[in-house]
Amino acid sequence: MSLTPLRLGYVPLTDAAPLIVAAELGFAAEEGLSLDLIRLQSWAQSRDMLGLGAIDAAHMLVPLPIAQALRLGPDYPRFELVMVLSVGGQAIAVSAALAEAMRAGGHGFGFGDPVAARQALAAVVPGMLRVGVPFPFSTQAELVRRWLAGSDLDRRFSIHTVPPPLMADALATGEVDAFCVGEPWASYAVERGVGALVLAGRSIWASPPEKGLVLTRDFAEGRPEETGRLMRAVWRACRWLDVPENRTTAAEILSRAEYLNLPPELSERGLMDRLHVSAQGEVRQYPGFIRFHAGAANFPWRSLAALYARRIAGLHGLDEATAMEAAMACFRTDLYRQHLRSAGADLPGASAKIEGAMAHPTAVASEKGQMILGSDAFFDGETFEPPFVGR
Amino acid sequence: MKPLAIIVVEPDRERALRIVDGLRASGDHEITVISEATGLARRIAEHNPDIVLIDVADPSRDVLEDLALVSGPMERPVAMFVDRSDEQMTRAAIEAGVSAYVVDGLQPDRIKPILDAAIARFHMFHKMRAELAATKAALEERKIIDRAKAILMKARGIDEEAAYALLRKTAMDQNRRMADIAQQLVMAAGLLT
Numbered sequence: 001m002s003l004t005p006l007r008l009g010y011v012p013l014t015d016a017a018p019l020i021v022a023a024e025l026g027f028a029a030e031e032g033l034s035l036d037l038i039r040l041q042s043w044a045q046s047r048d049m050l051g052l053g054a055i056d057a058a059h060m061l062v063p064l065p066i067a068q069a070l071r072l073g074p075d076y077p078r079f080e081l082v083m084v085l086s087v088g089g090q091a092i093a094v095s096a097a098l099a100e101a102m103r104a105g106g107h108g109f110g111f112g113d114p115v116a117a118r119q120a121l122a123a124v125v126p127g128m129l130r131v132g133v134p135f136p137f138s139t140q141a142e143l144v145r146r147w148l149a150g151s152d153l154d155r156r157f158s159i160h161t162v163p164p165p166l167m168a169d170a171l172a173t174g175e176v177d178a179f180c181v182g183e184p185w186a187s188y189a190v191e192r193g194v195g196a197l198v199l200a201g202r203s204i205w206a207s208p209p210e211k212g213l214v215l216t217r218d219f220a221e222g223r224p225e226e227t228g229r230l231m232r233a234v235w236r237a238c239r240w241l242d243v244p245e246n247r248t249t250a251a252e253i254l255s256r257a258e259y260l261n262l263p264p265e266l267s268e269r270g271l272m273d274r275l276h277v278s279a280q281g282e283v284r285q286y287p288g289f290i291r292f293h294a295g296a297a298n299f300p301w302r303s304l305a306a307l308y309a310r311r312i313a314g315l316h317g318l319d320e321a322t323a324m325e326a327a328m329a330c331f332r333t334d335l336y337r338q339h340l341r342s343a344g345a346d347l348p349g350a351s352a353k354i355e356g357a358m359a360h361p362t363a364v365a366s367e368k369g370q371m372i373l374g375s376d377a378f379f380d381g382e383t384f385e386p387p388f389v390g391r
Numbered sequence: 392m393k394p395l396a397i398i399v400v401e402p403d404r405e406r407a408l409r410i411v412d413g414l415r416a417s418g419d420h421e422i423t424v425i426s427e428a429t430g431l432a433r434r435i436a437e438h439n440p441d442i443v444l445i446d447v448a449d450p451s452r453d454v455l456e457d458l459a460l461v462s463g464p465m466e467r468p469v470a471m472f473v474d475r476s477d478e479q480m481t482r483a484a485i486e487a488g489v490s491a492y493v494v495d496g497l498q499p500d501r502i503k504p505i506l507d508a509a510i511a512r513f514h515m516f517h518k519m520r521a522e523l524a525a526t527k528a529a530l531e532e533r534k535i536i537d538r539a540k541a542i543l544m545k546a547r548g549i550d551e552e553a554a555y556a557l558l559r560k561t562a563m564d565q566n567r568r569m570a571d572i573a574q575q576l577v578m579a580a581g582l583l584t
Contacts, residue, residue, distance in 0.1 A: 044452040048485055072460065074481070136457050161457035163450040166428055173429050316460075 003034035006230060009046050010059040012039055012260045013164060014183040014267050015086040015211045017250055018292055019059050022237035024253050030236075031229035039259070042163060043135045050216060051076025057230060059085060060214040063137040063308045066327040070312060072137070080220045081212040081305075082231055082332050083340070085238065087297045087374070089210050089270060089290035090140055090201030091186035092117075092147070094178045095171050098124055099196035099278065109196060109277050111284040114147050114379045117198045122152035125177065129153055132162035132170050132179035140180040142311060143204045146378065171195045182210060183270030183290065184262060191266065193279040200275070200286050206358075207295070207376040209304055220335060228339035235298060235340055242293035247271040288374075295361060295374025296348065300336055302328040303352040306386035324387055328352070346371040355384040395501060396421045398438055400431070400445040400455075410444070410512050417508035432458055442502065443492040444509050447485055455492050480506060487513040532570040539573035542580045 008023075010016040022028045023035040038055055040046045043064060049055045051074060065079035094102070098121065103109070107120035121129070129148075133140040141159055148157050162170045162179065168189035170176045179189075180201065189195045201208050213234055220227050240246055251271050255264040269275050273289045276282065291297045309327030313320045333351040341347060349365040356378045363370045397420050401407040407424045414422055425434050428451045435443060435458060445452055480503070484491060487510045493502055536558065543554040558576075562569040 041448045041450040042452040044456045044490070045447055048447065048490070052482055052485055054486075135453050136460050160432065161453050163428075163453055165450060169429065175430055 003029060003032055004226060004229075005034045005036055006057065006226065007036045007038060007055045008057050008059070009038045009040045009049050009055040011041070011043065011046060011164075013185070013211075014254060014260075014270050014290065015089050016059050016259070017241055017254055017271075018085045018213075018234050018237045020254060020259055021241060021250060022233045025237065025240065027233040027236045027240070028230075031233040033226070033229050033233060035233075043138075047073060047076070050079065050214065053216070056219055056226075057213060057215045059211050061135055061138045062209045062212045062304070063139065063142070063312065064135070065212070065214050065330050066305055066308050067137040067312060069326045069330045070309065070316070070318060070323050072312070072316060076216075078217040078330065079214050080217050080330050080332050080335070081214050081300050082220060082227070082335050083213045083235065083298045084209045084300055084304075085211040085213055085234070085292065085298070087207050087209050087291045087295070088200070088202040088288065089182050090143060090180055090208065091183065091197050091270075091275065092144070092178065092180045092199040092201070093167075093171065093186050093189050093195040093197050094121060095174070095176075095195050096193065096279075098177060099198075102198075109198065109282060109284075111197060111200055111275065111277055111286060112203045114199055114204050118147060118151045118153060121178075121198070125153065125156070127156065129157040129178060130176045131157055131159050132167055132176035132181070133159055134164050134167075134181055135161055137308075137312065139201070139208050139210050140182070142308065143201050143208060144180050145311070146380065147199070147204045150380070168192050168194050184260065184267040187266050187269045187276065188262070190276050190279060196279070197275060197277040197284075200289055202286070202289065203379060205356075205376075205378050207297075207374050209297075210290075212300065220332065224339075227335065228342075231335070231339045232343040235293075235343055235345060238292040238298055242291060242297075291374065296346070296371055297374065298336075298340075298345070299348060300331040300333055301351065301353055301355075302331045302333060303355050303384070303386035305331040306352070307355050307384050310384075321387065328386070328388075341367075348373075352386045352388070355386070356381075357383050392501075394419045394421050395441045395497075395505070396438060397423070397505065398435060398440040398443045399424045400426075400443065400449060400451060402426050402428070402449075406516060409515070410509065413508045413512040414505060417504045420505070428454075431455075441494045441497055442505060444505075445490055445492070446513075447488050447490050452490060459492055484510055484513075488517060489513040532573075535570060535577060536573045539576045542576060546580075 008019050010019050023037055028035045046058045046060055050058045065081045067073055068079045101124035102120045105120055105123055131144050164181050164185040167179050167181050167185050171189055172194040241250055251264045251268040254260050254267050255262055270290055273286050275284050277284050305327040306324040309323040310320055313323035337347050347367045355376055358375050359377045360375050361372050363372050399410050411422050423438050431451050431454045489509045491506055540554040558569055562572045
């Protein structure tokens with residue numbers, strides 16, 4: 001049988017695992033696809049390659065297609081997010097100097113308490129706190145803003161874009177004082193002794209969607225057959241990745257020279273929920289640090305699109321209601337339902353939900369009866385009600 | 392007309408020099424090369440450029456995206472040229488491997504010669520890389536053919552010319568490349584000894 005070739009762009013991060021596993025472990029071949037994985041160096045490059053048709057699909061920051069829908073990027077054909085690839089996987093690190101001062105002040109580096117961490121940090125930051133994130137439109141930027149809002153640092157932090165592989169350098173040279181990044185780049189900074197981890201992204205927001213599978217509308221609607229096959233292959237790879245026994249194998253594959261090109265020990269930390277928070281080797285267990293499938297992680301809730309859109313609209317002076325509507329339209333719950341039903345995905349009754357309302361994993365109505373959604377609480381207790389719930 | 396301030400972000404010195412040469416030929420500009428990723432945003436802001444040129448695949452591009460977006464009313468606006476200008480030129484630039492960030496309001500007729508020059512240079516890099524790869528591949532092929540010849544000479548007690556002729560005839564008979572036949576022979580010989 002001859003396989004249909006598809007070109008997929010990814011940026012080297014632990015959360016690129018679904019695409020890499022789909023290609024390496026035969027999930028793509030099962031669907032009659034051969035995936036040509038193209039390693040990209042920046043999110044701008046990913047966006048341009050997808051926009052100009054040099055790749056067919058991309059592993060992309062969840063807010064990036066939203067920014068495109070809000071016309072904050074180049075004028076490319078519309079981008080559609082057809083499924084979420086990962087939830088969590090981010091960590092916040094502070095410089096070695098700040099970590100030392102926080103420790104002297106009695107902070108215990110628990111990795112899970114946003115209020116304690118920001119209080120300890122605020123006490124030792126004399127002036128502005130400069131925080132690195134991978135891209136202006138990123139879940140990391142959302143996490144940092146949410147974490148510091150209403151704290152003593154609220155009016156004295158600034159956010160700067162730093163490419164993930166250069167985060168450790170930026171911390172070492174004092175270009176930034178802290179950063180929020182996806183694994184393995186936080187662990188990489190710890191390993192180099194330039195910083196310490198203070199928080200898991202999930203401790204700020206229990207279900208922060210991190211990467212999505214993004215296609216142009218022309219592809220998603222013009223080539224539905226391939227779109228469906230790709231989604232099913234990647235969805236099965238996500239399911240495989242959330243079987244705990246498979247995580248070591250995943251770390252091995254990801255670490256190869258053609259993908260992350262780092263020691264497997266490094267990507268294993270996030271994948272095995274065991275993070276080294278300091279160079280002294282203090283280890284913190286964080287169950288479910290990164291999820292690829294469990295808790296209906298792959299469903300592209302339109303309410304998530306609205307939540308990011310509201311933030312971006314606020315920062316860029318756009319009309320909130322218009323922005324939320326445009327953003328929700330590019331989260332394709334319809335394609336998710338259409339293409340993944342046959343793979344056995346359970347499908348929720350609604351396509352949007354009140355974000356932040358579930359403090360614990362919760363059962364909701366679904367096609368098969370009931371499905372369990374992971375907790376989606378914000379540490380500050382906020383709930384976000386999108387427009388037109390249930391649409 | 393005031394000369395344009397151009398920044399070239401390029402870590403490789405040799406490449407940077409070639410880009411600068413190409414740009415100089417396109418007009419009278421003030422050109423600055425930044426080769427370090429550290430503090431890129433600050434360095435660029437200090438120079439207050441009209442145009443920033445950077446390799447499409449440079450990881451630091453995302454820093455420029457940030458600059459292009461966040462500049463408030465008090466700062467000098469840096470808007471992306473790739474935005475809503477000439478789509479064909481954008482495509483040509485990105486395909487050649489260069490992305491250009493251009494200050495808002497700069498006349499297209501001032502941008503075009505610079506971008507044309509940059510595209511030409513990046514095309515040249517692309518060609519050089521392809522040629523280098525081709526040369527390397529050709530060298531490898533010659534080596535493998537030499538080894539296959541040596542194996543044939545030893546095994547069949549023939550001279551070099553006859554060994555070469557035999558390889559060529561086999562390749563022609565099977566409608567395959569000589570290097571492929573040689574590769575197979577070398578591999579098989581490796582298994583037999």
